[in-house]
Amino acid sequence: MKVLLIGSGGREHALAWKIAQSPLLTKLFAAPGNPGIAEHATLVSLDVEDHGAVIDFAKENAIDFVVVGPEAPLVAGLADDLRDAGIATFGPSRAAAQLEGSKGFTKDLCARYDIPTGAYQRFRAAEPAKAYVREQGAPIVIKADGLAAGKGVTVAMTQDEAIAAIDDCFDGAFGSAGAEVVVEAFLDGEEASFFCLCDGKTALALATAQDHKRVGDGDTGPNTGGMGAYSPAPVMTPEMVERTMREIIGPTMRGMAQDGHAFSGVFFAGLMITRKGPELIEYNVRFGDPECQVLMMRLKSDLLPMLYATATGTLDQIKAEWSDDAALTVVLASKGYPAGYDKNTPIDHIPEASDEAKVFHAGTAIKDGQLVATGGRVLNVTAIGKTVSEAQSRAYALASNVQWENGFNRSDIGWQAVAREKGK
Numbered sequence: 001m002k003v004l005l006i007g008s009g010g011r012e013h014a015l016a017w018k019i020a021q022s023p024l025l026t027k028l029f030a031a032p033g034n035p036g037i038a039e040h041a042t043l044v045s046l047d048v049e050d051h052g053a054v055i056d057f058a059k060e061n062a063i064d065f066v067v068v069g070p071e072a073p074l075v076a077g078l079a080d081d082l083r084d085a086g087i088a089t090f091g092p093s094r095a096a097a098q099l100e101g102s103k104g105f106t107k108d109l110c111a112r113y114d115i116p117t118g119a120y121q122r123f124r125a126a127e128p129a130k131a132y133v134r135e136q137g138a139p140i141v142i143k144a145d146g147l148a149a150g151k152g153v154t155v156a157m158t159q160d161e162a163i164a165a166i167d168d169c170f171d172g173a174f175g176s177a178g179a180e181v182v183v184e185a186f187l188d189g190e191e192a193s194f195f196c197l198c199d200g201k202t203a204l205a206l207a208t209a210q211d212h213k214r215v216g217d218g219d220t221g222p223n224t225g226g227m228g229a230y231s232p233a234p235v236m237t238p239e240m241v242e243r244t245m246r247e248i249i250g251p252t253m254r255g256m257a258q259d260g261h262a263f264s265g266v267f268f269a270g271l272m273i274t275r276k277g278p279e280l281i282e283y284n285v286r287f288g289d290p291e292c293q294v295l296m297m298r299l300k301s302d303l304l305p306m307l308y309a310t311a312t313g314t315l316d317q318i319k320a321e322w323s324d325d326a327a328l329t330v331v332l333a334s335k336g337y338p339a340g341y342d343k344n345t346p347i348d349h350i351p352e353a354s355d356e357a358k359v360f361h362a363g364t365a366i367k368d369g370q371l372v373a374t375g376g377r378v379l380n381v382t383a384i385g386k387t388v389s390e391a392q393s394r395a396y397a398l399a400s401n402v403q404w405e406n407g408f409n410r411s412d413i414g415w416q417a418v419a420r421e422k423g424k
């Protein structure tokens with residue numbers, strides 16, 4: 001099978017690494033890819049926003065299957081256009097990608113199909129949103145409706161904070177993503193991420209993870225795209241997984257099909273495990289980054305047939321095998337991130353991978369023969385171990401051998417799980 005992978009982050013490096021191990025693969029291309037992905041794939045400099053160019057490349061190179069990594073091309077309808085051109089594609093349609101592209105869309109779906117989530121209202125103007133906040137009181141959560149790169153949500157502990165967040169949205173802080181606002185009830189509990197493949201009529205649970213969004217140790221400082229993650233999430237007991245499949249994933253899959261946009265791809269459900277059980281915070285319609293890296297470390301089965309079955313409606317024939325071990329990834333970021341940082345700083349050494357630990361590339365490039373950091377989040381040092389503590393020590397041992405002067409990382413990824421293990 002000839003495969004084209006779309007994307008250039010750590011998530012796509014992990015997918016490429018795993019797809020490259022498949023006996024079904026004859027050739028892997030990646031567009032645009034990165035220097036880590038180049039170890040497993042031929043890089044193609046395609047403008048992913050130019051759907052015609054992607055289709056032409058796929059046809060000229062007899063690509064059998066396209067795997068779309070990030071959300072933006074999905075929301076822009078790349079999967080629809082590829083499928084219309086007769087090319088099997090992993091990733092939801094533009095209509096189904098609204099599950100991630102519009103928070104209001106997902107909340108309405110939850111309301112229609114009785115999926116547990118916080119009470120909410122949608123607003124297109126500031127005054128009624130503020131009136132609702134005054135009526136509901138704090139804590140309360142204000143969300144820009146559209147894609148806001150993880151920056152559109154304010155968990156407001158006071159009414160004043162909520163009102164300021166509403167003004168920010170309608171004043172254009174998130175561009176058109178903030179033209180509509182969702183105000184929702186604050187959910188109290190422990191967060192977890194749940195991943196599941198879906199071909200429209202069958203859902204296959206994958207695995208669970210927890211991430212660290214804040215930039216600083218002890219979960220302090222501003223939010224980021226994610227500074228590390230581990231899998232599995234201890235709070236996701238077999239009972240919670242079963243309830244999530246029955247109460248959240250099942251009704252979402254059937255509801256989407258009933259509403260005329262059957263979902264095909266990966267459900268990445270952001271959950272809050274409250275006193276009542278699992279409640280939906282949001283859906284993403286692609287693998288998490290960096291959660292994908294820990295999932296791929298733990299997946300024993302061949303990924304390629306799993307993705308292909310998802311795209312072609314034969315997921316009922318797939319079983320996935322997972323390692324019982326824990327995996328953990330530490331993000332190495334450019335100093336200054338998530339605010340301003342220097343670009344093109346040299347990375348002088350990346351240590352060799354072993355069976356237990358590996359460095360995935362996220363924001364890197366080669367300039368004049370030198371590996372450089374081009375993004376905020378640059379490398380993902382990922383390891384597996386019998387426990388989260390073991391995976392953590394291995395990841396930090398490998399990270400200490402990376403030579404990159406302008407890099408930094410959190411030193412406590414997995415701390416909650418490690419504390420739990422110590423308490424045992």
Ligand SMILES: Nc1ncnc2c1ncn2[C@@H]1O[C@H](COP(=O)(O)OP(=O)(O)O)[C@@H](O)[C@H]1O
Nearest residue numbers: 118141150151153155184185186187270281282
């Ligand atoms: N209803 C809620 N109650 C409590 N915390 C929430 C709620 N909704 C979101 N959050 C917090 O805000 C974070 C971001 O919200 P989310 O809906 O996942 O938006 P995004 O990932 O698109 O920025 C969540 O990971 C969670 O920590």
Ligand SMILES: [Mg+2]
Nearest residue numbers: 150270281282
């Ligand atoms: Mg989220």
